[in-house]
Structures are given as C-alpha cells and as structure tokens.
Amino acid sequence: MWIQRIAxxxxxxxxxxxxxxxxxxxxxxxxxxxxxxxxxxxxxxxxDSIQALQHSRDAERNILLFYARYLAGVxxxxxxxxxxxxxxxxxLLAERLPVTFYSVSIGLLGGWLLxxxxxxxxxxxxxxxxxLSSTLLSGLFLCLPSAVLGxxxxxxxxxxxxxxxxxxxxxxxxxxxxxxxxxxGLPHVVTAQAKGLSGAxxxxxxxxxxxxxxxxxxxxxxxxxxxxxxxxxxxxxxxPGIGQLAWLAALGRDLPLLVNLTVLVTVLTLMANTASxxxxxxxxxxxx
Amino acid sequence: xxxxRQFALGxxxxxxxxxxxxxxxxPAPYARQFRQSPNAPPxxxxxxxxxxxxxDRLSRILVGSQVSLLLAPAAALLSTLLAALVGGVxxxxxxxxxxxxxxxxxxxLSLPWLxxxxxxxxxxxxxxSPLLSVVITFALLGSLGxxxxxxxxxxxxxGLRTSDFILQARACGCRSLRxxxxxxxxxxxxALYAQFWISIPVFILAEANLGVLGLGVAEPLxxxxxxLRELENYRSLLADPWLLAPLVLMVLVVSCFQIIIPLxxxxx
Numbered sequence: 393m394w395i396q397r398i399a400x401x402x403x404x405x406x407x408x409x410x411x412x413x414x415x416x417x418x419x420x421x422x423x424x425x426x427x428x429x430x431x432x433x434x435x436x437x438x439x440d441s442i443q444a445l446q447h448s449r450d451a452e453r454n455i456l457l458f459y460a461r462y463l464a465g466v467x468x469x470x471x472x473x474x475x476x477x478x479x480x481x482x483x484l485l486a487e488r489l490p491v492t493f494y495s496v497s498i499g500l501l502g503g504w505l506l507x508x509x510x511x512x513x514x515x516x517x518x519x520x521x522x523x524l525s526s527t528l529l530s531g532l533f534l535c536l537p538s539a540v541l542g543x544x545x546x547x548x549x550x551x552x553x554x555x556x557x558x559x560x561x562x563x564x565x566x567x568x569x570x571x572x573x574x575x576x577g578l579p580h581v582v583t584a585q586a587k588g589l590s591g592a593x594x595x596x597x598x599x600x601x602x603x604x605x606x607x608x609x610x611x612x613x614x615x616x617x618x619x620x621x622x623x624x625x626x627x628x629x630x631x632p633g634i635g636q637l638a639w640l641a642a643l644g645r646d647l648p649l650l651v652n653l654t655v656l657v658t659v660l661t662l663m664a665n666t667a668s669x670x671x672x673x674x675x676x677x678x679x680x
Numbered sequence: 681x682x683x684x685r686q687f688a689l690g691x692x693x694x695x696x697x698x699x700x701x702x703x704x705x706x707p708a709p710y711a712r713q714f715r716q717s718p719n720a721p722p723x724x725x726x727x728x729x730x731x732x733x734x735x736d737r738l739s740r741i742l743v744g745s746q747v748s749l750l751l752a753p754a755a756a757l758l759s760t761l762l763a764a765l766v767g768g769v770x771x772x773x774x775x776x777x778x779x780x781x782x783x784x785x786x787x788x789l790s791l792p793w794l795x796x797x798x799x800x801x802x803x804x805x806x807x808x809s810p811l812l813s814v815v816i817t818f819a820l821l822g823s824l825g826x827x828x829x830x831x832x833x834x835x836x837x838x839g840l841r842t843s844d845f846i847l848q849a850r851a852c853g854c855r856s857l858r859x860x861x862x863x864x865x866x867x868x869x870x871a872l873y874a875q876f877w878i879s880i881p882v883f884i885l886a887e888a889n890l891g892v893l894g895l896g897v898a899e900p901l902x903x904x905x906x907x908l909r910e911l912e913n914y915r916s917l918l919a920d921p922w923l924l925a926p927l928v929l930m931v932l933v934v935s936c937f938q939i940i941i942p943l944x945x946x947x948x
C-alpha cells in the first residue's frame with residue numbers, strides 16, 4: 393500500500409513537472425519580443441552573421457520542438473546555456489543551489505522554532521497580554537513584504553537566512569496557535585487537565601499527536617513560502633543563490649534559465665509536499 | 681473584537697476616500713520635478729520632503745495609494761471571478777471536469793507564488809508605458825491568484841451537488857449553466873466574499889515585492905511598490921525617517937485588513 397502511494401505521488405510529481413515546464417516554455421515563447429536579439433541591431437555585423445544569429449534561435453520558435461529538445465538534453469545532463477550569463481545552466485544551478493539551500497534551510501528552521509516557541513505558550517497558558525503581544529508581533533511581520541524585511545535586516549546587519557525566518561514565522565505562529573487552541577479545547581484534553589496531568593504530559597501525549605498531521609501539512613507549504621521569500625531577499629543581499637538567478641533571468645528574459653528554474657522549484661516544492669503528505673498519512677494511520 | 685473591526689474599517693474608509701481624491705489633496709503633480717530641491721527634508725512647501733529627482737513625496741504617496749488601493753481590489757475581483765468560474769464549473773459538473781480543473785489548480789499551487797509571478801511578469805515587455813505596466817501588474821496578480829480560491833469554491837459546489845434543491849432543479853430540467861449561475865454561485869456568496877477580502881492584502885504585498893524588484897508599476901507613476909524602492913538607501917533611514925512614510929501607510933492598511941478578516945480566515 394505504501395509503495396503504491398509513493399508510486400502514485402511520484403507519477404503526480406512527474407506529470408506536474410512536465411506540465412509546469414511546458415507551461416513555462418509556452419509562456420516564454422508567446423511573450424512579445426521573443427527571439428529579438430539586440431545583437432541583430434549591431435551595424436558592424438554582416439548579413440551572414442545576422443542570419444546565423446537568427447537561425448541560432450530557430451529551434452526555440454516551435455514550443456513543442458523546443459521542449460522536446462530540452463527534455464532530451466535533460467536526460468543527457470544538458471540543461472542548455474543561459475543567454476544572459478553565457479554559461480551552462482547546469483553549472484549555474486550547481487553553483488547557486490547550495491547558497492539557497494543553506495539560507496532556506498536555516499530560514500525554515502528558525503521560522504518554525506520561533507513560530508512554535510511563541511504559539512505553544514499562547515495556547516498552553518492563555519495569558520491575554522502575551523497572546524495579544526505575540527499576535528501583534530506576528531501581525532506586524534505578516535504586513536511587511538519580504539523585500540522590505542530584507543532591506544530592514546540588511547540595515548541592522550542581520551543575516552539573510554534570519555530574514556527568511558521572519559517571513560515564515562508569522563504564518564507558522566498563526567496556524568499553530570489556532571490549531572493548538574482548538575486542540576486544547578477538545579474534550580479528552582480538558583479531561584486530562586481536570587485529572588491533574590502535568591502541562592508537559594498533556595502537551596506531549598494529548599495535544600501534539602492529534603495536531604501533528606495538520607502541522608506537518610504546513611511544513612510542505614512553508615518550503616514554497618521560503619523559496620518565494622528567497623527571491624527578493626537574495627536580490628537585496630546580492631546573495632548568489634537561485635532566487636537572485638531567477639530575478640536576473642526575469643530581467644534578461646532568459647528562456648533556458650527560466651524553464652529550468654521553474655522545473656527545479658516545482659520538483660522541490662512537490663517533493664516537500666509529498667513528504668509531508670506521507671508523514672501525515674503515517675501519523676493518521678497510527679492508533680491514537 | 682467587533683469594536684476593533686469597526687475601528688479598522690473606519691481607518692480603511694478614510695484612507696480609501698483620501699486616496700480616491702488623491703489628485704485633489706496632492707500639493708503638486710506627482711511627476712513634477714522641483715530641480716532646485718532634490719532630496720529636500722520636510723518643509724512647509726514639501727510636507728514629506730522630496731525624492732532624489734525633486735518630486736514631492738506626499739503627492740507621490742497619495743497618488744501611489746490611489747493606484748495600489750484601487751487596483752488591488754480590482755485584481756482581487758478578477759481572481760475571485762476566475763475562481764468562481766473554474767471552481768464553480770468543476771464542482772457543479774464533477775467527473776473529469778473537476779479532476780482537470782483541480783489538476784490545473786494544483787499545478788498553479790505547486791509553484792511558489794513569487795517565482796510564478798516573476799516568471800510571467802518577465803515574459804511581458806518590461807519597458808511599457810506606466811499605465812500599461814499598472815494594468816499588466818494587477819491583471820497578472822488577478823489571473824495567477826485564482827487557484828487556492830478555486831479549490832474552496834469547488835469544494836463548496838461539490839457539497840451542493842447532491843443537495844435537495846439542486847437535485848430538484850435538475851429534475852425540473854434546469855441546464856448546467858443556469859444551475860451554476862442561478863443556484864450554485866449565489867449559495868457560495870459568503871465563500872466568494874471571504875476570498876475577495878483575503879486576496880486584497882495578499883495582492884498589495886505582492887505588488888510591493890514586485891515593485892521593489894523593479895518589475896511592478898513603471899516610473900514615473902507611483903505605487904506603494906516602487907515608492908518602497910527608496911528604502912534601498914537604507915543608510916539614510918535614520919537621518920531621513922520620512923522615507924518610511926509609504927511603508928507605514930501600507931502596514932496600516934494591511935493590518936486593518938487583518939483585523940477585519942477573522943484570524944482563522946487569513947491565509948497561512
């Protein structure tokens with residue numbers, strides 16, 4: 393049953409990735425101004441050179457042909473060449489992925505720790521003043537665009553991963569706070585408290601097990617949030633990660649780079665969602 | 681809580697009203713450059729100072745608020761209509777239609793929102809007229825933000841599919857289009873209103889991110905996004921705190937939306 397489930401999820405990932413890549417390629421191809429190269433305006437180029445430049449992009453004019461060639465290249469480890477940076481895409485990704493992985497991982501870890509650390513006391517002790525101040529703090533961060541958070545953090549000399557953590561934390565806090573408050577109101581938890589069980593035992597044995605599947609569901613989504621936040625934050629920090637690469641590709645309308653980034657980020661997000669789905673299923677299949 | 685909501689709604693009404701009449705309140709045209717006083721501090725002539733091109737910052741904030749506050753609800757309306765159409769049709773018809781529509785929604789949801797927005801924005805011309813850039817930015821926000829709302833609408837429509845009044849309407853020979861427009865969507869009005877309200881602050885923040893990255897509304901037309909680009913000169917923030925004025929206004933508006941929308945409905 394588990395093998396079937398994993399196989400079904402992998403099939404969904406494969407189909408979504410193929411469709412996502414095709415969607416990306418189609419959008420790029422139908423965009424106005426596609427295939428226009430400013431080099432063609434160079435008066436020093438001969439007619440032959442201009443024709444050679446025009447033919448160099450012929451393969452990209454037919455979307456399906458472009459996409460089929462791209463997929464064939466992927467199977468041979470060739471992801472194409474970036475027009476704007478003039479370097480193989482695989483090389484660019486290999487250089488920049490570790491930077492983004494590091495900042496996103498630290499950001500996610502920090503965001504989750506901070507979110508849960510603030511949500512647990514809010515649900516456990518229900519002090520009005522604490523609840524209000526933590527809600528206001530998370531609300532303030534929820535109102536700030538990630539680019540502005542990046543600028544503020546750069547201003548105070550904070551590291552980029554911490555800025556990502558502060559984008560993730562208010563969402564984790566709000567979700568976890570509401571969920572834990574609901575769980576603490578369940579009859580079996582109220583009974584456990586009435587019988588005099590310690591706060592830690594109530595939390596670990598009676599609150600976290602029913603709340604875990606829903607918290608895990610947010611774990612997958614938070615990766616997508618962190619990747620989204622990484623774009624403006626890496627741009628502001630001039631951090632050489634894939635967020636900054638996406639921005640450079642967007643400004644340069646770089647087709648191979650954009651398609652590869654779309655596919656890569658889709659794979660990562662889907663894998664995270666699948667992992668959290670499977671963990672969720674494992675939690676819910678356990679006898680309570 | 682009710683009083684807080686009324687208070688937040690009051691603030692929003694005031695800000696919306698002032699921004700609607702921005703050109704009346706603005707002391708100078710938003711694009712006029714006072715070349716003799718660039719980067720001027722607040723004074724009687726320029727209440728919030730001027731930017732590096734000598735443009736009156738207060739006028740630009742007023743007009744920028746008009747752009748952001750009029751077009752974010754327009755984008756929210758577009759995305760809600762798309763969600764109603766896709767989710768409503770999928771939920772009412774069911775079967776392959778539903779699988780296809782929800783598959784498309786999953787595809788959109790699996791891509792990080794800002795990545796998708798950045799990619800699609802880059803596909804369109806970057807050097808367009810300011811007015812066209814406004815339309816492109818907010819049309820993109822509206823047309824890419826439908827997926828999550830469509831899932832909610834689809835779930836609601838699916839729930840209604842087997843309800844008595846829908847079965848009765850089908851038995852009376854009601855066609856699918858009529859069923860959708862006269863029976864299903866009117867019953868889903870509360871969910872659609874909620875999705876509309878939730879989308880507005882999300883789109884305001886998305887436009888701000890795009891604007892700071894230089895992919896939002898084009899100069900010289902101001903919006904909260906491109907006004908926030910001034911914060912990139914963060915070294916002068918302590919000396920010139922009035923640079924924070926558009927940020928303060930945006931935070932105030934988005935937090936008012938947060939107070940109006942119940943916490944549990946706010947997107948996590």
